[in-house]
Amino acid sequence: MGRVVDSGRFVLAEEVKAFEDAFADYLGVSHCIGVASGTDAIQLALMGLGIGDGDEVITAANTCVPTVTAITATGATPALADVDSDTLTLDPDSLGRAITSRTRAVVPVHMYGNPCDMDAISSVVQSQGIALIEDCAQAHGSEYNGELCGTLSACAAFSFYPTKNIGALGDGGAVATNDSDVADRIRALRQYGREKDYEHPTVGINSRLDELQAAVLQVKLKYVNDSWELRRSIAEAYDNQIANEWITPVVTADWALSNHHLYVVRTPHRDALQKHLANKEIMTTVHYPTPIHAIESYPDLGAPGAFPESERACAEVLSLPMYPGMPTSHVDTVIETINAFRP
DSSP states (O other): OHHHHHHTOOBSSHHHHHHHHHHHHHHTOSEEEEESOHHHHHHHHHHHTTOOTTOEEEEETTSOHHHHHHHHHTTOEEEEEOBOTTTOSBOHHHHHHHOOTTEEEEEOBOGGGOOOOHHHHHHHHGGGTOEEEEEOTTOTTOEETTEETTSSSSEEEEEOOTTSSSOOSSOOEEEEESOHHHHHHHHHHTBTTOSBTTBOSSOOOBOOOBHHHHHHHHHHHHTHHHHHHHHHHHHHHHHHHOOOTTOEEOOOOTTEEOOOSOEEEEOTTHHHHHHHHHTTTOOOBOSOSSOGGGSTTOTTSOOTTSSHHHHHHHHHEEEEOOOTTOOHHHHHHHHHHHHTOOO
């Protein structure tokens, strides 16, 4: 950070370029474009693929609002599909039923760091000219069949919000792609559609990764695998030792390797479980309590009951403590308290 301050260069300079190159190398893609947030990354990925007014974009009904906010920001119309009852990621069969003649893109969300079934999703859309854009906001380092999430689609959107597995000291995001033409368009779009000084052939937005954040992220990136190992050890303890008939962990499929951004369990007695844990000073939270079609600002995306698995999941999920460096004694306390829970 001192190096950035001393340089006097704070916007789209050496640090952003260095981080873009480093993150592209980490993923194994040709291009990484640093932007201001994960939400902007989804919006710019869609815009880079030419998606906007009159187009329809499908995503999962249980996602966080920013996924849908990004779709609407392009002028496109969001649409929803349900999720798999075990993994809580986009269900390929529900996706197939949701596609219409206006569908131009699908945004699968690797929810909680749990990869979507990308082969099955790809098989649904590949013959219809529909683009895939991965929402990797929670999936840094997660793998699908041995391949990193973010490398399985036309574009992928990452968030570097402070709570993410690679977190900045503020907001930030990036788009990853192997398509040079799309990458060039996104680089222009993130800066008002600028291709050269004072030449703006397309309408863009202002969304640039900050130099200071890029400097921080270069350091954070070096430790991402160490962080992943710490998270994995906690997840393994939860997997192996939580034993309560009323509580079920969200499933990670055999073809998936989660980065354990969150460790989420399900129970029809969520409020009681959350209170039981809080009484032992164990803090939990819910990601996410309301399906998109039940949110007040999106009244036209589905009636109650339209996406039953998403609705049931949103009523049951609870995120347990999960962070690198969490003391083993704290992990043990969480497990013991959960196993002692009775509704």
